[in-house]
Structure formats: structure tokens, C-alpha cells
Amino acid sequence: MQLLLNQKKALRDAQTRIGQGIENRKSRDELTIQFRFRLMMSRQVRGGLNLRTAFIPPAYSPSFRSILDLHKVMIKDLLLETHHREKYIMLRSITPPDRMTAVMAIVEDENGDAIMLQLYYQEEENARPAGRNDFNYQRTLSKIDRVPSCWQPRVKEFKMSAEHLRMQGNNYFNDSNYEAAIELYSRALEFASDEGEAQTLKLNRSLALLKAKNFDTVLAALEPMVCVPEPVEKALYRKAQALYNLQKFEECCEVLTTLRSEYPKNVEANKELLRATKRVEEQKSGIYRFKQFYVETAKLRLPHLDHATHTGSVAVRGAGFQGRGLFTTKAIKAGELLLCEKAFAHAHIAENAQQASDLDNDLTLLINVERDSMTMGSQSELIRMIFQKIQKSPSFAPAIMNLHHGSYNSVGFGTVDSKPVIDTFYIERVIALNCFGCPLSSRLTHLRAMESQAIKGTNEKQFHSCGVWPLASYINHSCNSNARRAFIGDMMIVRATRDLAPDTEINFWYHALIAAEKNYRQKKLKQWGFRCDCAMCRDDQTTNRKILNSRKQQRAEVLRFFKTGLKANLPKIENIIVVMESQYSQPSSKVPRLHIWDLYLRLAQAYMQRKDPTKAINSALKSFSSLGYVIEGGNPPYKIGTPMIIKQWGLFVDHSIECWGVLCSAYQLVAPDLMIQSAQYAKLSYRICVGEDETFEETYKKFS
Structure with missing residues (x-):
């Protein structure tokens, strides 16, 4: 609570300086020395479970202007507490990056003025030490002739030939620096001498795109090589991989069937077809080998399982004043599976110190000053994961953008300069209203509860791990619920707790129930912005x-x-x-x-x-x-x-x-x-x- 109050005071104090210039700015050398010293010290003590604090600032809309329409500013032109609309600033890193809640580095403009830059919700790849990675961004910017002349010699050092650029791209790929590899393969295509060399570069780029999780782009890039009388073998295989990762399993099976027909000696095609067929069967039948889930969870560093979502017994419909809800499409018996859903995104935090030391987890206290809310767990990481997933493959966006977001007015989802524009505050709001805290497995949680030999009502532990399961998010709350959710890794299993007729709305409690004082449950539900009107709550009010x-x-x-x-x-x-x-x-x-x-x-x-x-x-x-x-x-x-x-x-x-x-x-x-x-x-x-x-x-x- 003190952190929240301190942050609110800091914001109020900052508001008194709106529009002022930066005073007493430290020199480039001072900033660099201090940053490198802090970086060295922090890396010596890291490991295990790290507790960090992240603040959600007052919301503001993203920019939908092309970079070609923006005007350049320098560090000396920046004003405090001001969003510099219709402006851009060009900076380059002069220190290795450090990552806590944000990726941080000391950067300079072409005048030599320096400042600390903090980038939020970035992939780990963008926190790698400076070196090869900076070529990627310089090369991109040079396309619009905006790299300052004093920085351009570094770009001109590169020999512009398809083979040389391809080898450089391979080096980046081997270092897992996929974005830089993609940029170099794309550049090499401009110098390709024949169709054979161009095809090799396109296939290299498609593999890098797959590794970078740009699945939509993979499909578009491979289309010319698969929609021909003699489709390219590797192109078919990579298209199937992209479709699998987009969870389009039936389409994936069709491509793999074609691949196996055209290239019968491709052993991997048979293996992948078997795997994709299993996912289709799970989608349609809802039959899973749950014991295998536990085996996979124990083996994986992050418990993200390779299984499909089954939703055969439910459908989203209007639910009156509650907006939308999830309804049964047939008669259901108690204990029967309603849905088994793979998380759209799942942020895992180890549940004990031993796991934490192995996984090097980050536990974040996420503070939202506008809503006076504080959340301990992995919600900050979940924002990053969802933001990056949509940015890399925009076809995922509807699953998140269609979820309940309260009273927040978003500018929506668009594209500028061929890149998606995402309102991060919208994602944060969706997560706040739709994410589920979850254990590594509900079975382990149940065993611990039974071993304690103490009956504690239905009160459940608060879990630091969390995820978003879009379909389950449509399930509305009721204290006297008719469904129960359970977790194994990033799979949510929802079963009926009583017999349900067709067209019955499914509900479960958002906060576990205990025998408590009057209005206790209503206070717990306040964060979701509604009051429960079930028979139990009405009885509380009238007693x-x-x-x-x-x-x-x-x-x-x-x-x-x-x-x-x-x-x-x-x-x-x-x-x-x-x-x-x-x-x-x-x-x-x-x-x-x-x-x-x-x-x-x-x-x-x-x-x-x-x-x-x-x-x-x-x-x-x-x-x-x-x-x-x-x-x-x-x-x-x-x-x-x-x-x-x-x-x-x-x-x-x-x-x-x-x-x-x-x-x-x-x-x-x-x-x-x-x-x-x-x-x-x-x-x-x-x-x-x-x-x-x-x-x-x-x-x-x-x-x-």
C-alpha cells in the first residue's frame, strides 16, 4: 500500500512539471559509467526468485501515424510529462542492455546527448548485448534514408552480395537472433542472381520467420512456392508448421497429406501428420490422455503442453445484463467435460524456491494507480507475451480484442507501415478482467489441501502463475456455480458439477467461497466491476x-x-x-x-x-x-x-x-x-x- 501511495504522490509531483525541459542532465560518460557499474552488480546477485515492481501509467492511445509523416526531435527538445505526438527520435545504444521489468540501456542521439531508454514488453531477444543486433535496426532505418550520416559508415562496411548477406544471416540465425537474420535474408533477395538462389534465401527466411513466431508472414511468404503444380518440399513442410502453431490443425493435416503424397520419402512429414491428426481428434472428441499431461508438465521447463482445445459442448451467446456468456449446446451430466482449452498465453512462476532457482523466475508487483489496484504474480509477463504474440501474428488478435474490457475505450487494432498497432493499455485491461491465476496442476493443489488435514471451507490459494483462456473468459460468475475449472500446465479443464440441460448458462465462482461476514463476497468481486445476484448473495442481503x-x-x-x-x-x-x-x-x-x-x-x-x-x-x-x-x-x-x-x-x-x-x-x-x-x-x-x-x-x- 505504501508503494501505491508513493507512486501516486510521485505522479502528482510530476504533473506540476508538465512541459518543462530536462534540467541538470548527466553527461554521456556519467550515465554510461553508472549504468555499467549497476549492470555488473545486478548480474552478480541475480538468480532464483526475483521480486520486481511495475507501474501502469495513466492510459494514452498509441500512434497511428506513418514514420514518414513524423518530425524529428533531439534529446534536448524533450519535455517532461509530455507525449510528443507527431514526432520521432532516433537513438542508438551505447551500453549493453539490462533487463528487469523493462529492457534498459543508455542511448545517444546524433548530437552526442545521452539518456536512459526503457522499453517495456519486449522479447528476451531484444535484451541481448549490443553487437550484431544493432545492424538490423540501422539497416531497416536506412531504407527510408533517416540514419544520420555520422552513423552510416557502419552500414556501408557490409559487402552487398547475396551470398555474403546470406552467410551473415546464417550467423545471426545460429545465434538465435532471428529478426536480424530475417532482415539480412530479405536484403539478400535484392541481389539474388537467379531463381535457385532466390528460392534458397526465401526458404532460409521462412525458417527464421518460424523461429521468430511470425506465423502469418510465413504463410504469405511461402504461398508462391506451394500453390504451383510442383510445390517445393521445404515450403510445404514449413507451411504445415506455421498452420500447426496457429492451431489450424485440419489445414495442417491437408498440407502434410500433400507433402507425403508429393515426397513419400519425407520421414518427418509422417511424424508431423500423426501429431497433427492427434490434435484434430482432441478437438473433435474431447478425449485426452490426462496422465500424459503430467508427464509432459514434469519434463518441460515451462509447462506449455502440445495439445488442442475441445469446445464441442459449449457456445458463446448473449447473457442479458451480463453481456455474453457460455452456454451448453446439449444435455450434460455431472462430471462431463464442457471444454478443455489451451491457454492463449500462460506466464509460469515456480511454486517453490528450488524450482525458482532452476527457472530464474521473476515475480512482479503490478501497480495500477488509476484503478488503485495491486497484483502480485506474473501479470506483467503476461502483458508482454500477449503483446508480442499479436504483434508477430496479427491473426491471433481477435481472440483477445473481442474479450470484455470494461469501460476502457480502445482505439482498436490497426496497421501502420505494414506493422500492427496495438494498444497495450487495452491488453492490460483485458488481462485484469479475464486472466486466471493457476497452479501447475490442480491435482497437486488438491493433495496439499488434503494433506493439511484441515477443512478450510472452499478457500483456495492465490497463485502467482496466470494465463488467459479466451473461451473460458466468457463464463460468468455465480457463487452457486454449476461448473468447475482445473489446470494441468497451460491446459484448463472445465467440467459440469451438476446435470445441465441444453441451453443452460455455465458459471463458476471468480473468487473461492468461504463462510465470511456480510458483503465479503461482493467486496472480492468489486475488481470485476459487478455485484453478484445469486440466491446465496440475496439471502445474505435479506438476513x-x-x-x-x-x-x-x-x-x-x-x-x-x-x-x-x-x-x-x-x-x-x-x-x-x-x-x-x-x-x-x-x-x-x-x-x-x-x-x-x-x-x-x-x-x-x-x-x-x-x-x-x-x-x-x-x-x-x-x-x-x-x-x-x-x-x-x-x-x-x-x-x-x-x-x-x-x-x-x-x-x-x-x-x-x-x-x-x-x-x-x-x-x-x-x-x-x-x-x-x-x-x-x-x-x-x-x-x-x-x-x-x-x-x-x-x-x-x-x-x-
């Missing part, structure tokens, strides 16, 4: 504050009793819970009771410890009833052959699995046929909770 305070006190009293362990007075506890129940005016089948469901579960566990299965069963079923479940056939007295049926699924919580476990143990003693059903419901609940049930027996083998 007398004295009753709410009474529940809070009674709950605290019950928790104190439980702390005494085996000596706890269970009849006394049960009586207090019954009194709490009597204070609810709405049936639990309509309004789940967050204050008591977990108390009944603890009571069930305590009765099982005391070898009283009948009371354990009654308490466990009351726990489910408090969450809104309607279950028939499970209460004593038991009739052999009478099944236990869930007539209505209630609010889903992680500890549902644990509750079924209690019932399974108790029924084993008094109604063995119901034990099997309880185990099946436990497995189904596990599938909802962690996204899959392939690891259920492995996870819960000690309870079998």
Missing part, C-alpha cells in the same frame, strides 16, 4: 445482521470444541449446529449453507473415529445436504438392493471427495452395497475437482 453475527459466534464455538480432539463433546456440537440450521429461512437445496457444511463433515469424521458409523453417515449426508445436494437411499434403515441416488447436485467443494470417503468407510460396516456407490461418487467428484480421474486410484489408494 438480519444479528442472525449473521450469531452464526459467526456459534461457528467459532463449534471450532473451539473440535480443537479438543477426541475429548470433543460431539452431542453438544451437534446441538449447536442444529440451532444454526434453524436460523436459515431458505431450504439448503436453494441456498447452500457455507457456515455449517464443513462442521457436519468434521462431525462425521469424529464419529468414525469413535466407531459409530450410523452417526457418521447421518452427519456426512447432512454435510452434503447443507451444500444443496438432494440424496435419496443413503439414510438408515437400509434395504439391500436400494440404490443411493443423487437427485440434485449441490455446491461442489474439494472436500466432497473426503465426505464420500467417510461414507465409503461407514457403509463398509453397515451397508456394503452402498460402499461401492460411494466410491464411484468419490471418483466422479475427484474428476470434477482435478479435471481427470485417471489418477484417482493412485491418489487415494491408501483409502481404498
Whole structure:
């Protein structure tokens, strides 16, 4: 909070100097020495988990003017707190770059005046030491004859021949400096002596474009070589790779089929066709090998999995005052897959110190002064990833630009000088309203919660890793949700938590629910700009504050009793819970009771410890009833052959699995046929909770 207040004060102070010139500017040598010293010191202490601070300044629109229409200024002309519209400044780096939140370097203009430059949301490639990389930018600018004459000799040193430029491009490519390689291959094409040499350069450039993730440009560049009677082998292969990375898997399969037909000896074509075919099958069927997800996640430095998105059971539609929502397109059973979506972008932060030392992660405190908000995690990195992804392949833009962005008025998405113009503030706003915090896997999170042996309502850990899943972003909030999200790497798995009819709006909670004071949930939802109007929230608003305070006190009293362990007075506890129940005016089948469901579960566990299965069963079923479940056939007295049926699924919580476990143990003693059903419901609940049930027996083998 102090950081936020300090930044707001700094901005207010800065506003008093709008339009003033820069005073007491340090000399070129002073800036360079200080910067190099700080760079040396910072690199000595780096490693592990680095905490950084990033500030989102007041929003302003990007420029849509061509560089040819701009007027040149120098460092001495710059004014404080001023956006220099219709101007450009030409600078060159005189130090190696340093990267924290921004890429930083000391730069100079042609007059020799120096200043520190900070570039935000840049790729790691743009933070490499100065050297070959600067040729790329000088060469680009020289096309419009704007490189100052005092800087041009460095450009003229290069021998202008196709072969020499190609070799230089190869050197850049081998150094993973793909942008510079692309520039040199493009320049070499101007000197190509014949069609054979030109084709080689085009293929080299297409590979560099692929490595630089410029997939749209790859497709356009390769078109003349694939849309001919005898398509070029490498051109077909690289077109297929570009389509795969654009997640156009069916088109990718078509190209690979052509490649295999035209060039049957191409072994890689067969491998890639098999891989692309698997993605098409995932898209259409929604059948995944989830155990393989965990294997891939463990192997990868960043948990970005090679799988496709399945959305066969859902569609985006209008949702009244909530704008747009996600709806079922067919009848869905509890536990059934609604969607499995690969993240548009996913920023991963290690969850422990050991991982952090291996991955050299950066944890950022992102401060937005205009909205008085602070977010700890990887949102700053997510802005960079999305910005760069759209900039490199503009066909990705609609997936992000169509998402909810609140009241922010964006200038939209356009192109100037053949380059996309992206409103970074728009992306930041979309991320703020649509990103999901996520664990490395929901299964690991679930295991930790169970190992703690403490029931903590449905409160979930706040995760530093985050991502944007565009389709899942259309799912609106409800406290009494009918769907549950789970994560494995950058894949989000959404399953129904109850039976859903066709054309039902899907919803899940944006902030995990706990038994809390009045308006607690509304305060937590404030950052998304709406108030929840579900049955639970309406009941909170209409319930007398004295009753709410009474529940809070009674709950605290019950928790104190439980702390005494085996000596706890269970009849006394049960009586207090019954009194709490009597204070609810709405049936639990309509309004789940967050204050008591977990108390009944603890009571069930305590009765099982005391070898009283009948009371354990009654308490466990009351726990489910408090969450809104309607279950028939499970209460004593038991009739052999009478099944236990869930007539209505209630609010889903992680500890549902644990509750079924209690019932399974108790029924084993008094109604063995119901034990099997309880185990099946436990497995189904596990599938909802962690996204899959392939690891259920492995996870819960000690309870079998």
C-alpha cells in the first residue's frame, strides 16, 4: 500500500512539471559509467526468485501515424510529462542492455546527448548485448534514408552480395537472433542472381520467420512456392508448421497429406501428420490422455503442453445484463467435460524456491494507480507475451480484442507501415478482467489441501502463475456455480458439477467461497466491476445482521470444541449446529449453507473415529445436504438392493471427495452395497475437482 501511495504522490509531483525541459542532465560518460557499474552488480546477485515492481501509467492511445509523416526531435527538445505526438527520435545504444521489468540501456542521439531508454514488453531477444543486433535496426532505418550520416559508415562496411548477406544471416540465425537474420535474408533477395538462389534465401527466411513466431508472414511468404503444380518440399513442410502453431490443425493435416503424397520419402512429414491428426481428434472428441499431461508438465521447463482445445459442448451467446456468456449446446451430466482449452498465453512462476532457482523466475508487483489496484504474480509477463504474440501474428488478435474490457475505450487494432498497432493499455485491461491465476496442476493443489488435514471451507490459494483462456473468459460468475475449472500446465479443464440441460448458462465462482461476514463476497468481486445476484448473495442481503453475527459466534464455538480432539463433546456440537440450521429461512437445496457444511463433515469424521458409523453417515449426508445436494437411499434403515441416488447436485467443494470417503468407510460396516456407490461418487467428484480421474486410484489408494 505504501508503494501505491508513493507512486501516486510521485505522479502528482510530476504533473506540476508538465512541459518543462530536462534540467541538470548527466553527461554521456556519467550515465554510461553508472549504468555499467549497476549492470555488473545486478548480474552478480541475480538468480532464483526475483521480486520486481511495475507501474501502469495513466492510459494514452498509441500512434497511428506513418514514420514518414513524423518530425524529428533531439534529446534536448524533450519535455517532461509530455507525449510528443507527431514526432520521432532516433537513438542508438551505447551500453549493453539490462533487463528487469523493462529492457534498459543508455542511448545517444546524433548530437552526442545521452539518456536512459526503457522499453517495456519486449522479447528476451531484444535484451541481448549490443553487437550484431544493432545492424538490423540501422539497416531497416536506412531504407527510408533517416540514419544520420555520422552513423552510416557502419552500414556501408557490409559487402552487398547475396551470398555474403546470406552467410551473415546464417550467423545471426545460429545465434538465435532471428529478426536480424530475417532482415539480412530479405536484403539478400535484392541481389539474388537467379531463381535457385532466390528460392534458397526465401526458404532460409521462412525458417527464421518460424523461429521468430511470425506465423502469418510465413504463410504469405511461402504461398508462391506451394500453390504451383510442383510445390517445393521445404515450403510445404514449413507451411504445415506455421498452420500447426496457429492451431489450424485440419489445414495442417491437408498440407502434410500433400507433402507425403508429393515426397513419400519425407520421414518427418509422417511424424508431423500423426501429431497433427492427434490434435484434430482432441478437438473433435474431447478425449485426452490426462496422465500424459503430467508427464509432459514434469519434463518441460515451462509447462506449455502440445495439445488442442475441445469446445464441442459449449457456445458463446448473449447473457442479458451480463453481456455474453457460455452456454451448453446439449444435455450434460455431472462430471462431463464442457471444454478443455489451451491457454492463449500462460506466464509460469515456480511454486517453490528450488524450482525458482532452476527457472530464474521473476515475480512482479503490478501497480495500477488509476484503478488503485495491486497484483502480485506474473501479470506483467503476461502483458508482454500477449503483446508480442499479436504483434508477430496479427491473426491471433481477435481472440483477445473481442474479450470484455470494461469501460476502457480502445482505439482498436490497426496497421501502420505494414506493422500492427496495438494498444497495450487495452491488453492490460483485458488481462485484469479475464486472466486466471493457476497452479501447475490442480491435482497437486488438491493433495496439499488434503494433506493439511484441515477443512478450510472452499478457500483456495492465490497463485502467482496466470494465463488467459479466451473461451473460458466468457463464463460468468455465480457463487452457486454449476461448473468447475482445473489446470494441468497451460491446459484448463472445465467440467459440469451438476446435470445441465441444453441451453443452460455455465458459471463458476471468480473468487473461492468461504463462510465470511456480510458483503465479503461482493467486496472480492468489486475488481470485476459487478455485484453478484445469486440466491446465496440475496439471502445474505435479506438476513438480519444479528442472525449473521450469531452464526459467526456459534461457528467459532463449534471450532473451539473440535480443537479438543477426541475429548470433543460431539452431542453438544451437534446441538449447536442444529440451532444454526434453524436460523436459515431458505431450504439448503436453494441456498447452500457455507457456515455449517464443513462442521457436519468434521462431525462425521469424529464419529468414525469413535466407531459409530450410523452417526457418521447421518452427519456426512447432512454435510452434503447443507451444500444443496438432494440424496435419496443413503439414510438408515437400509434395504439391500436400494440404490443411493443423487437427485440434485449441490455446491461442489474439494472436500466432497473426503465426505464420500467417510461414507465409503461407514457403509463398509453397515451397508456394503452402498460402499461401492460411494466410491464411484468419490471418483466422479475427484474428476470434477482435478479435471481427470485417471489418477484417482493412485491418489487415494491408501483409502481404498
